[in-house]
Amino acid sequence: MIFKRKKIGVISLGCDKNRVDTEKMLAILGAENITSDISQAEIIIVNSCAFLESARKEALETVFDCNEYRRNGKLEKLVLTGCLPQKFIDEIYDELVEVDVFLGIADYELLPDAIELAYSGQRVNFVGKKDWVEKTERVVTTPLHYAYLKIADGCNNFCTYCLIPKIRGRYRSEKIETLVSEAESLGNISELILVAQDVTRYGVDLYGKPQIVPLIKELSKLENIQSIRLLYCYPDMITDELIEEIATNDKVVKYVDMPLQHADDTILKRMNRKGTASEYLDLIKKLRSKIPNIAIRSTFIAGFPGETDEHFANLLDFLKDARLTNAGFFAYSREEGTPSYNYDGQVDEDIKEERVKKLYAVQKHISRIYLQSFVGKTLEVLADGIDYDKQAFCGRAYLSAPEIDGVVYFNSNGEVCQGQRYLVKIEKADAYDLYGGVEDEFAE
Ligand code: SF4
Structure with a gap:
């Protein structure tokens, strides 16, 4: 299949549910083909959100930006998937001439076939061909923990x-x-x-x-x-x-x-x-x-x-x-x-x-x-990584989900590993985040 010889870049827009769909697409395509440098991608897939007007605008801008890589990069085929084509294919099919392949929210198991057809010179619209995704394999794009x-x-x-x-x-x-x-x-x-x-x-x-x-x-x-x-x-x-x-x-x-x-x-x-x-x-x-x-x-x-x-x-x-x-x-x-x-x-x-x-x-x-109310108390914190601006490790206690809530910034005299839990004594708080230092590594 042609796509196996191509570098593929993927842009996932919208919510964490869409992210899971993107991860399943990556598994279908094979992680070894994926590049994180979009300018080097020969195929770019934009998995879109269309829940709000602002999301639709973002999806269209992303398509136009990606299309620039035909001139400035290596882009050969541009694929638009997800909510935008699912709901608005009739409105966008003729307008978005930049896009070679359209797939809806459940069609992405057809990605290999669609890309193959696009390389044979066709413009492909597979929106609504499938109504459920059977594949469960994923290439996880969140930090591994x-x-x-x-x-x-x-x-x-x-x-x-x-x-x-x-x-x-x-x-x-x-x-x-x-x-x-x-x-x-x-x-x-x-x-x-x-x-x-x-x-x-x-x-x-x-x-x-x-x-x-x-x-x-x-x-x-x-x-x-x-x-x-x-x-x-x-x-x-x-x-x-x-x-x-x-x-x-x-x-x-x-x-x-x-x-x-x-x-x-x-x-x-x-x-x-x-x-x-x-x-x-x-x-x-x-x-x-x-x-x-x-x-x-x-x-x-x-x-x-x-x-x-x-x-x-x-x-x-x-x-x-x-x-x-x-x-x-x-x-x-x-x-x-x-x-x-x-x-x-x-x-x-x-x-x-x-x-x-x-x-x-x-x-x-x-x-x-x-x-x-947490100042002076000890919280169990899951280490997410390092914040170089703050010169501190960062992680989350039970009160925070990733990306939507605040974090705990903390220092440690010992090694800190992503995905491990630490007992952090909280020393300071503002309206969003907590600050403290590791008391002890949590025994897992
Ligand atoms: S209709 Fe929309 S806002 Fe209401 S519960 Fe469903 S997804 Fe959420």
């Missing part, structure tokens, strides 16, 4: 602002045995991070009821997996059984990422989100009472259509009451094709931005106080 495990794809929640169900289709879980064997094949992993659009719904489609707890139990039996972290839990689906499992399973990190999106009941209804602000507060209380010291992170959208000053004030009050460990805030993005695109009461961009800033200011204060 942690990896994501995508346990399902698609979503049935139909939040009124979100394009994902239209791009990725209805919720579809991977079988427990397939996920266990995929996790086993990853090698020694200090932290396995479970991801899906909604992790808590795992298994409903296959087994008739949520199976996230049985899945966690099975993954916990694997000797190569030291710990398991859950991202993207839908509040309504955080059952007592799941709380009990997080509380009692030593391998499960005492951390929950639970996107709430808003905390005013009127806005939540307009968003088609289940639950109310008071139910969310009750859930947070329950999580804290059953799992002492649990870290709870969330995300919120400001400026949803119809959000008045009063609705926004309710969100601010909620934040002050909930006292979350960490939170991310986003200005509402008006996406054509979603129900809320046509809602009245669209909020001005500058008001949205101002509200996002206010939310960050409140959360910053809360996070600073929360992180200060």
Whole structure:
């Protein structure tokens, strides 16, 4: 096959779920062909995100930038995969003349055939040829001690602002045995991070009821997996059984990422989100009472259509009451094709931005106080690497997921190895990060 003789560069855009897809593509193509120097790649694959207008813009800019390597580099064939072609192939096929091959979210097992056809002179559109990826082999692109495990794809929640169900289709879980064997094949992993659009719904489609707890139990039996972290839990689906499992399973990190999106009941209804602000507060209380010291992170959208000053004030009050460990805030993005695109009461961009800033200011204060509470205490920290700017090692305690939360910067008199755990005495905190020194290497 021609692609086996070519250098291939891959650019993965968007979320960690997309990253897992990219890792499966790399395994299909063979790691030995992959180059990290895009200028030297003869084939470039852009795995795109299209969830928001800003993501689509980024994908298009990446395609145009890569196309420059036809003149300035070695590029022969440009491949566009993922969410952008999946949803918008009719709009982009004629426009994006730079692209030689289009593949959707589940078509990438056809990459070798598609590339072969492109080298025979054809322009290839394989979008929608397949609806599920059977391959589970991956070339992991995260630092070797942690990896994501995508346990399902698609979503049935139909939040009124979100394009994902239209791009990725209805919720579809991977079988427990397939996920266990995929996790086993990853090698020694200090932290396995479970991801899906909604992790808590795992298994409903296959087994008739949520199976996230049985899945966690099975993954916990694997000797190569030291710990398991859950991202993207839908509040309504955080059952007592799941709380009990997080509380009692030593391998499960005492951390929950639970996107709430808003905390005013009127806005939540307009968003088609289940639950109310008071139910969310009750859930947070329950999580804290059953799992002492649990870290709870969330995300919120400001400026949803119809959000008045009063609705926004309710969100601010909620934040002050909930006292979350960490939170991310986003200005509402008006996406054509979603129900809320046509809602009245669209909020001005500058008001949205101002509200996002206010939310960050409140959360910053809360996070600073929360992180200060660790000063003088010792935390178990998973070493991620070295931060040369800070002249310190960096790692994460249980309260931080990679890339979205703060880190622990620390010094050590002894050797520090990536992927090992250390006991770090915390000496200082700011609103985002902790600082300290190694007390002792954690006995693993
Ligand atoms: S839960 Fe809502 S926001 Fe998240 S992917 Fe599903 S529809 Fe989109």
